[in-house]
Amino acid sequence: MGGKNSKAAIAHSTTGATASTAASSTAMLRREPMAENYLVIWVDGNIDMANEDCKNTMEQLRAVVNQVNTCKTAEQCIQQLMDNQEEISFVISSGALGQHLIPDIHDMAKLNGIFIFCGNKQRHQVWAKNWTKTKGVDTSIKNICEKLATAIKQCNQDHMS
Template sequence: MSGRKSAAAMPPRRRMAQNYLVIWVDGNIDENNSDCRNTLAQLRAVVSDVNVCTSPKECVQFLNEIDDGKAFIISSGALGQSLVNDIHSLPKVDAIYIFCDNKARHESWAKEWPKIRGVFTSIKPICESLKKVA
């Protein structure tokens, strides 16, 4: 136990962000691929509800079907621009992460959208960011 005092109204920190779900949107997701499985395992270690979509349309449909809670979107750079345009205004979308190999290519347009938390080439900093909301 630490010596820090916390306000009585503050709930204890939880490891899993239960009120949140993650939607990973990438046209190249192959759950038989070891890299994809590893990425999903890292995400599920932080957020229990991780969903995979392979198109922006599928992601929008999924978002329209959920009733409550907040969604974190992890999008490939290739699908990101059109997807962000479609979902940025939705209140249930809390944050968007662009996950791609070419950071420089996507940073300029990503800066224009307040909900985008950044462009990442590794899943680890995305997981670290998700832990902070837990």
């Protein structure tokens, strides 16, 4: 009776506490747009939601923003950005796709920032630094989530002024 259900209850409880804290913080700052006003598109040819690493990455991203879409090709990402009329968007791309994707999406009005999630930070920083909407190149999803949260906070402040 204990093992599996207890773990699920703990995970649900922890998630609920995080969501509750986030909701309380947002309620106190009513002037700020909520995280629902943002879209993250995670584009990587290797995304497999049956994979535990991908599930973990998605969980961490959803702790920052409610709407996270995935796609495996640059074309799918471009289409999602073009279809988006409402939300401010952020793209998290693999290094390999990002190098070819960024020139096609950089000037899109609703796109606020691009993050490169890769295995070789030094290699991808070389080309990524040439694009002003690139907010970071990192090998850690935790670091990307921190930078994403900072970028969203900045967007909220910009909309208040």
